[in-house]
Amino acid sequence: MALTSRLARREDVPTLLPLIAAAIEELQKGFLDAAQIESSRSIMGIDGQLIDDGTYFVVELDGQVAGCGGWSRRATLYGGDHSSGRDPALLDPRKDPAKVRAMYTHPSFARRGVGRLILARCEAAAAAEGFASLELMATLSGRALYEAVGFVPIEHVEDPTGGTPVPLVRMRKPILAAAS
Numbered sequence: 001m002a003l004t005s006r007l008a009r010r011e012d013v014p015t016l017l018p019l020i021a022a023a024i025e026e027l028q029k030g031f032l033d034a035a036q037i038e039s040s041r042s043i044m045g046i047d048g049q050l051i052d053d054g055t056y057f058v059v060e061l062d063g064q065v066a067g068c069g070g071w072s073r074r075a076t077l078y079g080g081d082h083s084s085g086r087d088p089a090l091l092d093p094r095k096d097p098a099k100v101r102a103m104y105t106h107p108s109f110a111r112r113g114v115g116r117l118i119l120a121r122c123e124a125a126a127a128a129e130g131f132a133s134l135e136l137m138a139t140l141s142g143r144a145l146y147e148a149v150g151f152v153p154i155e156h157v158e159d160p161t162g163g164t165p166v167p168l169v170r171m172r173k174p175i176l177a178a179a180s
């Protein structure tokens with residue numbers, strides 16, 4: 001069966017929350033220690049604003065939800081509904097990069113192209129709204145995916161919000177695809 005994608009709905013949230021928890025717990029192993037993974041929960045998770053904005057996608061395989069992720073025309077760079085310091089201000093596509101947000105693949109579906117498919121949809125949608133580049137704050141677990149599709153690191157930071165500092169990488173990518 002092929003991967004399919006669609007816009008997420010609020011009704012998907014009960015399905016997405018355990019998927020996101022499993023991705024955070026399992027797919028960051030090897031990149032972060034247990035204390036860092038625990039701490040990362042405070043800065044990761046679902047952002048309902050993206051669902052309401054129609055910029056959050058769900059990917060399914062054979063009728064099962066395999067992953068989720070999206071983009072935003074708003075200023076918040078990363079974090080979930082529970083995270084502090086969010087900024088819903090609208091970006092200016094003429095000068096600001098659109099944000100790629102909240103990418104999660106269920107561990108059972110890792111390395112099958114779920115993340116790549118979501119990023120392609122994000123890029124096409126952001127291009128259609130006139131954005132010329134994408135920006136994100138990558139976890140160490142996400143970095144290889146983003147590099148594989150052309151993002152480059154521009155800043156290394158640590159976020160201590162959850163107690164143990166969590167290493168993160170701010171990355172950018174020009175939008176090459178024509179709007180579709």
Ligand SMILES: CC(C)(COP(=O)(O)OP(=O)(O)OC[C@H]1O[C@@H](n2cnc3c(N)ncnc32)[C@H](O)[C@@H]1OP(=O)(O)O)[C@@H](O)C(=O)NCCC(=O)NCCS
Nearest residue numbers: 023027104105110111112113114115116139141142144145
């Ligand atoms: C990051 C994440 C979303 C990637 O999802 P995914 O669906 O497995 O990614 P894809 O299958 O589309 O990977 C595409 C390419 O990215 C690269 N890649 C992805 N994960 C990788 C890994 N763990 N190690 C090395 N390369 C990786 C590979 O080049 C891969 O292509 P290949 O499988 O043909 O070699 C997933 O690992 C995840 O949920 N991690 C935990 C949550 C998280 O940190 N999210 C990112 C927040 S910024």
